[in-house]
Amino acid sequence: SAVISQKPSRDICQRGTSLTIQCQVDSQVTMMFWYRQQPGQSLTLIATANQGSEATYESGFVIDKFPISRPNLTFSTLTVSNMSPEDSSIYLCSVGTGVNNGYTFGSGTRLTVV
């Protein structure tokens, strides 16, 4: 399975600022996604990162708040913009190599907004 490097692993940020999270995969992958996991909660899909085009966002998530880039088949970034304490969460990238093959998750970024 793909090896994913996600950075940073954690950060503490001031409200009103932005943080960019990077996800690097060791091989080309068809699908890349960004998830949010609030403490003790399940995984919620934020968006699908599309290579060479705008990301596809799920209900409740918008591009202005969570801009995503995917310049190639091995790399993506998620920015959390104008942060508030409610954005404190774990953000995970995940990759898939085909429909019905399961995802591999990155190690996650634990974000605390103060």
Next chain:
Amino acid sequence: GENVEQHPSTLSVQEGDSAVIKCTYSDSASNYFPWYKQELGKRPQLIIDIRSNVGEKKDQRIAVTLNKTAKHFSLHITETQPEDSAVYFCAASIGGTYKYIFGTGTRLKVLA
């Protein structure tokens, strides 16, 4: 919209006993059902999956069953060990797409 319900939310078993976690889904077009294990502070890891054309799949001490008519699927862990302690998430594909919706998780504690 699509929904996946997972029960129980917590489960404690004695070492060596079996554990069963159950999920129901709402989307009749779902055709792929993975299970993930998440240890404290770590990433979710795929432990087993099942496709809609199969009723049961087994991998050593872990098995998954699927009842498409009733729209439910279950994870069975036999001969539980302390290292099985973790949070387990079920998921279902949204239709035939590559997107999944996750259940709410089950915290499994295996008591030595």
